[in-house]
Amino acid sequence: xxxxxxxxxxxxxxxxxAAQNAPQVSNDLTINMSPQQYRICNDRPxxxxxxxxxxxxxxxxxxxxxRLYELRAWEAIKASxxxxxxxxxxxxxxxxxxxxxxxxxxxxAEHTQAQLDLRNDQSQIARQVQDLCEAQxxx
Numbered sequence: 001x002x003x004x005x006x007x008x009x010x011x012x013x014x015x016x017x018a019a020q021n022a023p024q025v026s027n028d029l030t031i032n033m034s035p036q037q038y039r040i041c042n043d044r045p046x047x048x049x050x051x052x053x054x055x056x057x058x059x060x061x062x063x064x065x066x067r068l069y070e071l072r073a074w075e076a077i078k079a080s081x082x083x084x085x086x087x088x089x090x091x092x093x094x095x096x097x098x099x100x101x102x103x104x105x106x107x108x109a110e111h112t113q114a115q116l117d118l119r120n121d122q123s124q125i126a127r128q129v130q131d132l133c134e135a136q137x138x139x
Contacts, residue, residue, distance in 0.1 A: 083133035
């Protein structure tokens, strides 16, 4: 009996930490990706609705679009030298259209590879973009 009680006590102690760190998942297995308040640029355009309603098994699709969106924004910052909120957080339209054209029918493995490629492209310009944005107080 003592072992069971001790084990239950440990589970009771561990649950709050796990719950605090776990993503918000509802009973229908969707992830809540609702916008939050940010340190900068709180007037960001809303993501496509499907990203906030994506099934947990298809979250990789939303991650691909987020990577693509951020890369294209960073490329625009680098090209223009402007890190204003409208450049750093543009409309999702162009990235969504590119996603639909390039990735909508891709497999999960293809999405994973695309995310790695997009991250690699982003890391190539990261220092330049960060320096520009820091100088403009928008990092």
